[in-house]
């Protein structure tokens with residue numbers, strides 16, 4: 150093992166921004182499935198031999214990626230993805246638990262557009278882990294322009310980070326339909342209540358939804374065209390097909406698949422999730438104006 154060395158795995162928007170940020174205080178390596186012209190780019194084998202790993206690949210790819218590539222060698226891992234696996238409805242921390250023990254893993258949450266982090270603009274992140282040691286070790290790597298907080302509420306952070314993507318789609322739809330700022334604020338506020346209710350079922354802490362991981366990330370993502378999920382919503386409101394929207398986007402919009410996962414879990418555990426339910430129906434072809442009527446009526 151390369152003691153003390155850190156590598157980011159996944160060189161999309163977020164992986165590259167994290168690599169940029171984590172290179173301020175020490176050398177940071179980066180790897181992805183296709184070679185990229187980035188400083189300190191290494192092959193996967195090299196990256197996996199580092200003591201500290203930050204994994205920034207889309208949520209839907211993680212299970213297969215871990216099965217195919219990952220061998221636990223006491224590495225410490227920080228997960229940067231925000232989503233819930235659609236095929237199973239399983240949370241990422243449960244998927245990772247098959248490969249990495251709790252004491253070696255943490256999850257990043259909080260409002261953080263990669264496009265701003267890569268310009269070294271200030272931001273605050275939460276590093277969520279059952280182990281305070283993971284926080285202590287990883288927080289040292291972050292540059293001065295990023296303030297880090299510690300939380301033990303892994304499931305709360307994970308649900309908040311994933312759910313806000315679905316709500317950002319809803320908010321983009323609201324904007325695209327020109328429903329006004331009153332409607333949008335109501336949607337975001339009710340969305341926050343909804344994601345907290347969903348989280349409560351899985352024993353997430355209420356405070357997580359009121360802080361950076363919940364309200365912080367939701368207010369960011371559900372209010373800006375910088376968000377890919379928000380732009381998916383705008384496109385749906387304009388009557389574009391989901392296929393075309395995703396082709397044009399060329400990047401991951403986790404809310405699309407996470408809406409399926411939330412629908413599965415809500416049905417299974419009978420959790421009331423009206424906004425996420427309508428987002429899923431719109432993604433499947435329902436007219437957004439009909440969803441609006443149904444949301445107001447019910």
Ligand SMILES: NC(=O)c1ccc[n+]([C@@H]2O[C@H](COP(=O)([O-])OP(=O)(O)OC[C@H]3O[C@@H](n4cnc5c(N)ncnc54)[C@H](O)[C@@H]3O)[C@@H](O)[C@H]2O)c1
Nearest residue numbers: 160161162163164206207208210229230231262263400401
């Ligand atoms: N972009 C942001 O601002 C931001 C911020 C916080 C969290 N996130 C989260 O980070 C994750 C990644 O987002 P992103 O913005 O980097 O997306 P992106 O679309 O820019 O890049 C995704 C990367 O994952 C790689 N990838 C896809 N499938 C893979 C596989 N099977 N094996 C290995 N690599 C694979 C792609 O090659 C690509 O480099 C998402 O879960 C997203 O929600 C993104």
Ligand SMILES: O=P(O)(O)OC[C@H](O)CO
Nearest residue numbers: 259260261262376377378
């Ligand atoms: O561009 P989005 O919608 O994937 O959002 C990016 C981040 O999650 C914002 O914190």
